[in-house]
Each structure stands twice: as structure tokens, then as C-alpha cells.
Amino acid sequence: MREKRTKVSNIGNNPESTVSAIASPRISLLMGRLVSMGGEASKKSLLKGGPLIALLLLIAYLSFASPHFFTARNLSNVAVQSSINAILAIGQTMVIISGGIDLSVGAVLALSASVAAVAMTYHGQSMVVGMLLALGTGALVGSISGIVIAKTKVPDFVATLGIMTAARGLALIVTGGLPVPSHKALLEVGAGLPSGLIWLGSGDILGVPVPALVIVAVTIMGWHILTNTTLGRAIYAIGGNREAARVSGISIDRTKIMAYTIMGLLAAVAGIVLTGRLNSANALMAGGAELHSIAAVVIGGTTLLGGAGGVVGTLIGAFIMGTLGNGLNLLGVSAFWQQVIMGMLIISVVVFDQWRRRRFAV
Amino acid sequence: MPTEPLLRLEAIDKSFPGVHALDHVDFDLYEGETHVLLGENGAGKSTLVKILSGSLPKDSGRIILRGKQVEITSSYHARLLGIGMVYQELSLIPDLSVVENIFLGRLPRRRVFFIDWPRMYEEAQQVLKKLGLIIDPKVPVRHLGLAERQLVEIAKCLSLNERILLLDEPTSALSEEERQRLFNLVNELRERGISIIYISHRLSEVPIVGQRVTVLRDGKKVATLPVNGVGEDTLIQMMVGRELKEQYPKEKMIPGEPILKVQDLEVKGALHHVDFTLHEGEIVGIYGLLNAGCTTLVRALFGLQKTDSGKIYVDGRRVTISSPEEAIGLGLGYLTRDRAGDGLIHPMPVLPNITLANLKEFSQLGLLQHQKERREGEKRIKELRVLPADLGRCAMYLSGGNQQKVVLAKWLCSGSKILIFDEPTRGIDVGAKSEIFQLFNRLVKEKVGILMISSELPEILAVADRIFVMRRGSFTAEYQRGEATQEKLLKSAS
Numbered sequence: 001m002r003e004k005r006t007k008v009s010n011i012g013n014n015p016e017s018t019v020s021a022i023a024s025p026r027i028s029l030l031m032g033r034l035v036s037m038g039g040e041a042s043k044k045s046l047l048k049g050g051p052l053i054a055l056l057l058l059i060a061y062l063s064f065a066s067p068h069f070f071t072a073r074n075l076s077n078v079a080v081q082s083s084i085n086a087i088l089a090i091g092q093t094m095v096i097i098s099g100g101i102d103l104s105v106g107a108v109l110a111l112s113a114s115v116a117a118v119a120m121t122y123h124g125q126s127m128v129v130g131m132l133l134a135l136g137t138g139a140l141v142g143s144i145s146g147i148v149i150a151k152t153k154v155p156d157f158v159a160t161l162g163i164m165t166a167a168r169g170l171a172l173i174v175t176g177g178l179p180v181p182s183h184k185a186l187l188e189v190g191a192g193l194p195s196g197l198i199w200l201g202s203g204d205i206l207g208v209p210v211p212a213l214v215i216v217a218v219t220i221m222g223w224h225i226l227t228n229t230t231l232g233r234a235i236y237a238i239g240g241n242r243e244a245a246r247v248s249g250i251s252i253d254r255t256k257i258m259a260y261t262i263m264g265l266l267a268a269v270a271g272i273v274l275t276g277r278l279n280s281a282n283a284l285m286a287g288g289a290e291l292h293s294i295a296a297v298v299i300g301g302t303t304l305l306g307g308a309g310g311v312v313g314t315l316i317g318a319f320i321m322g323t324l325g326n327g328l329n330l331l332g333v334s335a336f337w338q339q340v341i342m343g344m345l346i347i348s349v350v351v352f353d354q355w356r357r358r359r360f361a362v
Numbered sequence: 363m364p365t366e367p368l369l370r371l372e373a374i375d376k377s378f379p380g381v382h383a384l385d386h387v388d389f390d391l392y393e394g395e396t397h398v399l400l401g402e403n404g405a406g407k408s409t410l411v412k413i414l415s416g417s418l419p420k421d422s423g424r425i426i427l428r429g430k431q432v433e434i435t436s437s438y439h440a441r442l443l444g445i446g447m448v449y450q451e452l453s454l455i456p457d458l459s460v461v462e463n464i465f466l467g468r469l470p471r472r473r474v475f476f477i478d479w480p481r482m483y484e485e486a487q488q489v490l491k492k493l494g495l496i497i498d499p500k501v502p503v504r505h506l507g508l509a510e511r512q513l514v515e516i517a518k519c520l521s522l523n524e525r526i527l528l529l530d531e532p533t534s535a536l537s538e539e540e541r542q543r544l545f546n547l548v549n550e551l552r553e554r555g556i557s558i559i560y561i562s563h564r565l566s567e568v569p570i571v572g573q574r575v576t577v578l579r580d581g582k583k584v585a586t587l588p589v590n591g592v593g594e595d596t597l598i599q600m601m602v603g604r605e606l607k608e609q610y611p612k613e614k615m616i617p618g619e620p621i622l623k624v625q626d627l628e629v630k631g632a633l634h635h636v637d638f639t640l641h642e643g644e645i646v647g648i649y650g651l652l653n654a655g656c657t658t659l660v661r662a663l664f665g666l667q668k669t670d671s672g673k674i675y676v677d678g679r680r681v682t683i684s685s686p687e688e689a690i691g692l693g694l695g696y697l698t699r700d701r702a703g704d705g706l707i708h709p710m711p712v713l714p715n716i717t718l719a720n721l722k723e724f725s726q727l728g729l730l731q732h733q734k735e736r737r738e739g740e741k742r743i744k745e746l747r748v749l750p751a752d753l754g755r756c757a758m759y760l761s762g763g764n765q766q767k768v769v770l771a772k773w774l775c776s777g778s779k780i781l782i783f784d785e786p787t788r789g790i791d792v793g794a795k796s797e798i799f800q801l802f803n804r805l806v807k808e809k810v811g812i813l814m815i816s817s818e819l820p821e822i823l824a825v826a827d828r829i830f831v832m833r834r835g836s837f838t839a840e841y842q843r844g845e846a847t848q849e850k851l852l853k854s855a856s
Contacts, residue, residue: 232730236707237718246666307708307710
């Protein structure tokens with residue numbers, strides 16, 4: 001019995017993360033399965049559902065530890081607090097599966113939000129134009145990352161590091177280094193952001209916060225792209241074995257550019273939601289967001305090696321981070337210690353996940 | 363023969379999910395013998411030696427080494443016990459030099475911190491010379507061909523002074539000449555008292571290298587026999603478990619219109635004035651020794667290698683091919699020789715691997731048609747008998763031969779009219795081989811033209827309608843079917 005537990009083969013990739021890559025749609029059914037099914041099927045679900053188990057344990061613990069945690073109001077709070085990270089992380093998942101990484105997401109978020117906010121407040125543009133500008137900016141910057149990576153063969157890490165720095169700079173130029181709308185503009189000219197935009201960040205539909213609905217929409221879109229489209233297939237293929245994908249007629253350049261463009265677009269979506277929530281945009285908003293999004297992807301079980309993973313895991317990853325932050329706040333843990341705990345969490349979730357896979361798999 | 367074996371395995375058992383890889387297998391190895399382990403793809407050969415080399419744990423059973431029971435816990439531990447393994451899938455680090463790879467993990471030191479380079483070079487040179495491998499040990503492994511890498515892999519083990527050597531299909535990437543050299547080496551090692559477990563599914567190798575042979579089938583041991591007096595037919599029957607009609611079935615076909623014409627193709631330093639024509643329903647074989655240029659030629663055809671001059675015509679139309687995407691669009695397909703490098707997508711399941719080169723067929727406006735894709739996948743794995751027959755299984759968990767079948771399936775379902783196969787049967791056993799050649803027959807009937815590079819002489823002689831021999835980037839001879847013999851091909855090639 002003991003021998004069975006020891007590590008089996010290791011080619012650098014995890015067995016089940018890969019299986020869940022293509023089969024990730026099934027994870028949504030997982031909660032039901034966990035409870036209802038016995039034998040082989042439930043064992044398989046258990047293997048896929050590591051991050052979900054962690055999230056459920058966390059929720060269970062916090063529900064006992066704090067009377068304020070498991071309330072409708074607080075849970076929608078968690079959803080809103082997780083939304084920016086979740087939206088970015090869904091895009092990041094696609095980039096990471098394709099074998100890349102995008103460090104520029106926070107900066108692109110800030111740049112698109114700044115462009116939109118400046119246009120809407122100081123240039124009298126409507127909300128629709130503002131949003132289109134934001135999405136256009138995000139997609140443009142994302143596609144530039146993609147083109148640079150595809151055409152110059154600069155590593156993804158380096159290219160997006162450069163784009164990150166440049167995009168922050170551009171955001172500072174666009175905003176003049178001030179929040180938009182600035183205090184002064186708000187008081188003297190009365191130029192504020194359109195109320196519709198604010199609703200996107202902090203409104204609700206039948207009690208469900210709008211950012212939560214945006215997460216649902218973005219997750220479905222990400223899942224759809226990865227499982228049901230040729231683009232998704234190409235993303236898995238180039239991340240799994242670039243040369244083999246190339247020989248099979250997959251265009252590496254086109255796939256990379258598409259993945260980074262979608263990432264840029266989602267950064268803009270996150271920028272719009274965040275601007276609405278803060279009722280303001282500025283060049284330095286969402287600092288460190290790139291690393292949080294990568295953390296959510298990793299916690300969700302997608303390997304940084306590429307070629308395997310899925311968005312549902314990532315969503316759970318983002319919620320683990322959001323729930324923990326919220327819970328620690330409720331428990332009165334200082335913000336400084338929260339960072340320490342979050343760091344430990346990232347490592348321990350991945351360690352736990354790998355142990356669990358070795359223990360139960362193959 | 364001494365009475366007590368050096369190594370004895372008793373009732374070794376190992377299961378993977380859905381597969382009983384080894385079912386209470388007994389095996390023994392005497393000092394100074396070469397014991398051949400024979401079996402079809404997925405019969406459990408590789409699993410058995412992986413357990414011995416410490417890279418897989420066994421579920422149950424006993425390993426007795428020199429009369430004492432041992433638990434082999436890691437490949438490092440196996441090494442300490444004097445067991446060395448040469449892997450089927452190469453385990454070299456591409457960016458390190460040959461010498462660094464050979465000595466990896468035990469670089470000789472001088473004064474604790476400094477690597478003793480002169481000593482290392484000298485020892486490496488000796489080992490390489492023993493293998494007859496003439497390469498600069500300072501060259502990064504990345505620059506070597508597959509066969510050379512395989513030899514470096516063996517060199518790595520030789521320098522370890524192991525008492526037991528496990529060779530997992532060491533010849534699958536080698537040319538005839540290199541294979542011969544390897545056999546000599548194996549026999550020489552054995553005479554020096556080293557015991558060797560030699561995995562193969564090439565029957566012709568059995569009497570050359572081995573003294574005893576054990577046949578595995580579906581994870582069970584069929585028999586252990588002395589090599590003398592066992593016929594190939596008996597072995598095939600034991601391996602396959604059924605009577606095999608013909609190893610190389612071939613039906614007569616009259617070639618049709620030319621579909622691929624190459625004129626004066628030139629790649630500086632690699633290809634010189636290559637001319638040939640491939641017709642509908644024709645199988646053209648290209649034979650050459652290592653680095654003769656065969657692979658460069660087909661890579662150039664497939665847009666993976668820049669050409670300096672020359673013309674390519676597909677269906678009589680002049681074309682330029684600058685990427686695999688364009689090549690596939692023109693109806694070409696290319697099964698590469700290096701499965702791990704540019705054939706298989708390991709973390710992807712079997713199904714998406716199979717349909718990857720023809721996603722257009724299984725999608726509409728970029729949306730995948732899962733049902734249609736699934737049906738095709740099911741048909742292909744049945745046709746090629748991929749085991750386990752599970753489309754959702756990750757490709758990396760298949761045995762080498764089954765991986766090859768998956769890559770082959772990819773090109774069979776690509777709908778290509780011109781198929782280029784570079785060593786299509788590499789790592790594939792007899793039973794599957796004859797099935798693959800039957801498939802060739804069917805493809806040919808559907809007017810597909812096949813360009814096949816093979817270093818297996820009997821195979822190319824039996825299957826090809828015409829054979830070109832390549833040497834140093836030029837065709838040196840062309841033979842019609844029936845004209846060529848093994849001797850003639852070898853002579854034109856060297």
C-alpha cells in the first residue's frame with residue numbers, strides 16, 4: 001500500500017491538470033458529483049476538485065469563525081472584491097496555457113481606464129464611446145505584446161515587462177499624473193463619470209452585484225474559447241509542444257497574438273469595472289494586479305509550463321484569494337499580516353494540490 | 363551457466379488506471395548474458411525496466427539482486443546498485459555539451475570546487491571512441507542528430523561502469539551501420555562480464571545480440587527461451603498471440619498522374635540539385651544514412667527549411683511553400699522522425715492530438731464540432747489499435763509505440779493527398795507494422811502519394827515502388843521495385 005503512494009512518473013507536468021484541461025467544463029458539475037456519486041467517478045472528481053475543496057474548507061472555517069461572513073451582503077462583497085482579479089486571471093489563464101505570461105495586465109488596465117475616464121470627463125464623450133475607447137486601447141496594447149512576442153522572438157516575460165512599463169508611462173501621460181476626474185475638476189467644472197459606468201462597478205441586478213455578473217460572463221466566454229473553438233485548441237497545442245503544433249499547421253504567431261489581444265481586452269473590461277467601483281481612474285491603479293492574476297491561475301491548478309489547465313479552476317483560485325482577504329478582514333487581521341498569509345497560501349495550495357494528485361492519482 | 367542468477371524478479375505487478383501493465387511477471391538475468399525482452403507496444407517491456415531502474419515503483423513482487431532482496435527507490439539508488447538505464451525517450455539536456463551530458467551528476471572535481479575538464483574530455487573521448495562516434499565532445503547536444511544523441515545516451519551509461527545495463531530499444535533511431543556498431547559493442551560489453559537486458563521488438567536483432575529471450579504480451583510473460591533454435595515465426599506468434607499473415611503486405615497499384623514534382627532543389631550545404639516526381643498511388647522510398655539529407659529534403663518540402671533555389675510543383679502547379687500551414691493547405695502531410703520534439707503534444711489528450719492537423723474539417727467558423735471529431739477519433743484509434751483505447755487519455759501516458767500510432771493517426775485523418783513519412787514505424791512492433799502497411803495500401807488506392815524515408819532496409823524494399831538513395835545531399839541512385847537489394851542500397855548510400 002505504501003508503495004502506491006509514492007510518486008509515479010514525472011515528466012514535468014501534472015497528470016490530472018492536463019486531463020482537466022480539456023475536460024474542465026465538467027468541473028462545474030463537480031459539486032453535485034462529489035456528494036452523489038461513489039466509486040471511480042467520485043475519485044476522479046476529487047482529483048480535479050482540489051482548489052474547490054480548498055475553497056469550500058475556507059468558507060466552512062470562516063462561517064464558523066465569524067458571524068458576519070456567511071451573509072448575503074458579505075458574500076456579494078467577496079464577489080465584488082474578487083471581480084477584478086478574476087477577470088484578469090481568466091485572460092491570464094489563456095496566455096499561460098499558450099506557454100506565455102503577461103506581466104502588463106495591471107498597467108494595461110490602468111491605461112485603458114485612464115483613456116476612457118479622460119475622454120468621458122474632460123472631452124464630453126458618452127459612456128459607450130468611453131467604453132469602446134477602453135476596450136480598443138486594451139486590445140491594441142495586448143495585440144502589440146502579441147506581435148512583439150510573435151515577430152521578434154523576444155521572450156514573453158521580457159516583452160510584457162517592457163509593455164508594462166511603457167503602458168504605465170502612457171497612463172501617466174494621459175492623466176497628467178492626477179486621478180480622473182481630479183478633485184479640482186469635480187468641484188469646479190462638475191465633470192464626473194457617467195452614472196452608468198458607476199453602476200457597472202457598484203450597482204446590482206436583483207441584489208446580484210454587476211461585477212459578479214461580469215465575472216460569470218467572462219468565465220463563460222473564456223471556457224467557451226478554450227473548449228469549443230479552434231483558437232482554444234491552438235492555444236493548448238502551442239503551449240503543449242510548440243514545434244509539434246507548428247508542424248501540424250497551427251500558426252504560432254496568430255495564436256499568440258490572439259491570446260494576448262483577448263488578455264488586453266479583458267484588462268480593459270477589468271479597468272471599466274474598477275473605474276466604476278472607485279468612481280475614478282488613475283495611472284497607478286491595480287498595482288501588482290499582474291502577480292495576483294498569475295497567483296489565481298496557479299492556485300486554480302493551471303501549470304505555468306503551459307499546455308494544460310482551464311478557466312474554471314482559475315475562477316476558484318481568484319475566489320480563494322478574495323475569500324481569504326475578506327475573511328482576514330472580518331477576523332481583524334492586520335493588512336500587513338494579510339500579505340504574509342496570502343503569500344503562504346499561494347505556496348501551500350500548490351504544494352497541497354501536488355501532494356493530493358500524487359496521493360490519489362495514477 | 364552459473365546456477366544462481368545475478369538478478370531475479372519474482373511476480374512483479376504494476377497497474378495504471380485502466381491498464382494492468384505487468385501481471386505477476388518473473389524474470390531473471392545471469393552474469394554476462396544478454397537477455398532480450400520482446401513484446402508488442404504496450405506489452406509492458408518499458409514498464410518492467412523502469413521498475414528496475416527505479417523510475418517507477420512496483421505495486422508488488424520481489425527484486426533479488428545477488429541473492430539479496432532489494433527495494434529500488436530511485437534511479438540514483440539503481441545506479442548505486444550498479445544498474446544503468448539507457449532510455450528510449452532521450453534524457454539528454456540539449457544545451458549542455460556532449461561531455462557535460464555524459465558526466466552529468468558526477469562531474470570529476472579538482473580541489474573540491476573546480477571541474478576537472480581535461481580529465482573529463484579525455485574520458486569522454488575514450489568512451490566515444492569505443493562507440494565509434496566521431497563528434498566533438500564540446501558541441502552542445504542540441505546540434506546532434508537523433509542517432510548521435512542515442513549513442514551519447516549509451517556513452518553516458520558506459521562511463522558509469524555499470525554491472526547491469528538496461529537498453530530500451532536502443533536501435534530505434536539508428537541507421538543500419540550504427541546498429542551494427544551497437545551490436546558489436548553490446549557483445550563486447552557482455553564479454554567483459556556486464557549483464558544486459560535488451561528491449562526490442564525487432565526480431566532480426568534477437569539472435570545477433572541475445573542468449574535468451576523473454577516474450578511479454580499484454581503485461582504477462584509468455585515464455586523465456588534460449589535464442590538458439592527459436593524461429594522468427596514462433597516469436598512473432600508469441601508476441602502477437604495470433605498468426606500474422608504477412609509482415610509487409612503490398613498490393614499492386616499502377617501509379618497515376620504526377621502530384622508532386624521537385625526540380626533542382628537546393629539548400630546550401632545540405633541539398634544539391636534534387637529532382638524527383640511522386641505520382642498518385644505511388645510509394646516512393648528514400649534511403650540514406652545519417653545526415654545524408656533525407657530529412658532536410660522533406661523539411662524543405664514542408665516549409666520548415668528555407669531553400670536556396672529549385673521548383674516545386676503540386677498537381678502540376680508551381681508553388682512556393684514557406685510554412686507547414688501552407689504545405690497542409692496544398693494537401694501535404696508530414697510525419698516527423700522526432701516524435702517527442704515535433705510530433706506529439708504530450709499534455710494534450712489523444713483526441714485533440716489526432717485531429718490537430720485538420721481542425722478545419724472538424725469546425726465551422728472556428729467552432730469545434732465535438733461529436734464529429736469524436737467519431738473520427740474513435741474510428742482512428744480502432745483502425746490503428748491504439749491502446750488503451752481512450753481518447754481522453756493524455757498522450758504522455760501512452761507507451762512509445764502507441765504515441766507513434768497517435769501521430770500517425772493525425773496524418774491519416776488530415777485528408778492529405780501527399781503524405782511524407784519520416785521513419786513511420788519507429789518504435790512500432792511487428793503486428794502494428796503490418797497494419798500500418800495495410801493502411802498504406804488503402805491510402806494508395808485512394809490515390810494518395812506517399813514519400814517514405816526509412817532506414818529499415820527490409821521495410822523500404824518491401825513497401826516502396828521506387829527507391830531513391832541519398833548521399834551527402836544528392837540522390838546517388840534510383841531503383842525500381844524489385845531491382846534493389848539490401849547490398850545495393852547500402853553501397854549507393856555509403
